[in-house]
Amino acid sequence: MPIKDLTCIKKHLFLCNGGSCKAKGAEESTAVIRRKIDENDRSGSIHTTKTLCNGRCNDGPIVISQPEGIWFKDVTPDKAAAFAADYLFKDIVPDGHRLYIYGENSISDNPKNNQSMETTRQFHYGTVLEAITILREQGYGHDFTVYDGKLKADGRFFCPDELEITDVYRYEGDTDPADEAIVFALSAQCGLKGILVAGYGADTDGSGQLIAQLHYRYLRP
Ligand code: FES
Numbered sequence: 001m002p003i004k005d006l007t008c009i010k011k012h013l014f015l016c017n018g019g020s021c022k023a024k025g026a027e028e029s030t031a032v033i034r035r036k037i038d039e040n041d042r043s044g045s046i047h048t049t050k051t052l053c054n055g056r057c058n059d060g061p062i063v064i065s066q067p068e069g070i071w072f073k074d075v076t077p078d079k080a081a082a083f084a085a086d087y088l089f090k091d092i093v094p095d096g097h098r099l100y101i102y103g104e105n106s107i108s109d110n111p112k113n114n115q116s117m118e119t120t121r122q123f124h125y126g127t128v129l130e131a132i133t134i135l136r137e138q139g140y141g142h143d144f145t146v147y148d149g150k151l152k153a154d155g156r157f158f159c160p161d162e163l164e165i166t167d168v169y170r171y172e173g174d175t176d177p178a179d180e181a182i183v184f185a186l187s188a189q190c191g192l193k194g195i196l197v198a199g200y201g202a203d204t205d206g207s208g209q210l211i212a213q214l215h216y217r218y219l220r221p
Contacts, residue, residue, distance in 0.1 A: 010045045011088065014064040018053030021060035025077040029061050032080035033088075040089055059099055069102030090182060090198070090211055092168060128197060131169035131183040135195050140185050142194030151186075151210055153194045160214050162189050184211065 015030045030050060037046050054062050059073035065087070074097055075083050086092040142153040150157045167185035184196040198211060 004047070005044075006047070008044050009047045011047070011068075012066045013046065013048045014051045014054070014066070015048055016052075016054045016060060016062040016064075017050040018057070018060075020053065020057035021062055024060050026061035026075075028077035029063075029075050029080040032077060033063075033075075033084050036081060036084035037088065042088065046088060056099065062099075063097075071099040071101070072097040073099040086170070092170075092182070092211075128181050128183060132195055132197075135167070135169075135183070135185050138185070138193075140193045140195050142192060144184075144186055144194045144196040146210060149210075151196065153188075154192060156192075158188055160210055163187065163214055165211075165214050184214075186214070 013033065015026065015033065017026050017030060030048070034048055037043050037048070051064075054064065054071075056062050056071070056073065061075045063072040063075045063083075064070070065072070070093060072083070072087070072094075079097070083094060083097055086094050087097075144151045144153045144158075146152070147157070150159060151163065152158070163186050165184050166187050169183040169185075182198050184198065185193070186196055187193050196211075
């Protein structure tokens with residue numbers, strides 16, 4: 001068996017396959033996540049390891065990601081593909097799966113902690129236009145585009161550390177592939193608010209790489 005080169009690993013997922021998580025479909029979820037990693041040709045940068053019980057059986061199937069130190073809950077087989085698409089390939093931490101991030105004072109099933117989670121919200125939409133219309137009404141008046149490795153809006157260029165993601169709109173379901181996009185509401189430090197539409201498919205414009213560098217409001221200390 002060839003020895004894996006770990007120097008290129010960016011994410012290491014620990015997939016709980018303890019008894020309680022297995023009873024909720026952890027083996028199938030593991031297979032789905034590994035298949036998605038292979039299909040997206042990311043096995044060189046994302047490594048997976050099956051584990052025994054991680055002590056949060058009621059929240060299973062549990063997935064832990066390092067080096068971020070994020071614990072995910074409820075990664076059941078029917079949700080595993082969407083989880084992989086969001087977290088592994090767009091660096092979105094899905095609210096419905098977020099359990100705990102190292103350094104927090106409490107687990108997210110603590111109501112007190114849930115309050116802070118609400119600062120970044122995820123919505124579902126019927127069409128991209130519908131999501132954009134809603135965000136325009138909320139003051140996201142500019143359009144972000146990717147240009148020369150930076151995000152551009154209103155004639156200005158922004159580095160990822162000048163922006164944060166405040167809302168995410170994602171489509172789920174069967175429809176025209178043109179509607180299978182994620183719509184990000186972005187806020188700049190200078191007060192500018194705008195919208196970035198990123199496709200689920202191939203990262204042809206480099207937006208996926210830039211999004212991965214943006215901060216979600218709730219990830220801030
Ligand atoms: S079996 Fe997965 S947390 Fe216990």
